[in-house]
Amino acid sequence: QVQLVESGGGLVQAGGSLSVSCAASGRIFSINSMGWYRQAPGKQREWVATITSSGSTNYADSVKGRFTISRDNGKNTVYLQMNSLKPEDTAVYYCKLVMEVLVTRRPYDYWGQGTQVTVSS
Numbered sequence: 146q147v148q149l150v151e152s153g154g155g156l157v158q159a160g161g162s163l164s165v166s167c168a169a170s171g172r173i174f175s176i177n178s179m180g181w182y183r184q185a186p187g188k189q190r191e192w193v194a195t196i197t198s199s200g201s202t203n204y205a206d207s208v209k210g211r212f213t214i215s216r217d218n219g220k221n222t223v224y225l226q227m228n229s230l231k232p233e234d235t236a237v238y239y240c241k242l243v244m245e246v247l248v249t250r251r252p253y254d255y256w257g258q259g260t261q262v263t264v265s266s
Contacts, residue, residue: 167179178195180243230264
């Protein structure tokens with residue numbers, strides 16, 4: 146079993162910065178990628194950023210140039226550094242781990258429970 150725990154959410158003023166983290170624990174095996182999603186009230190869950198096992202990164206257009214995703218393989222932790230925050234960045238941020246399951250080696254998605262990020266005007 147794999148568990149993901151997000152931390153670092155909170156309240157920040159527009160233009161400020163905030164960093165959230167996601168620590169994976171349990172039976173970690175052959176991670177394909179880790180990423181961040183977010184969901185604002187009344188809106189669908191939105192992909193934010195992904196980092197692959199090789200270290201390549203991808204970002205949604207809405208956060209490109211402002212957010213940075215990184216990882217610490219030794220701690221099985223992924224981070225999201227958020228700069229120049231805007232009120233529209235307010236959402237619950239969710240961590241996702243994509244990992245191959247044993248035997249079949251099919252990719253499987255694991256989700257954290259989310260952390261609230263609020264950006265005030």
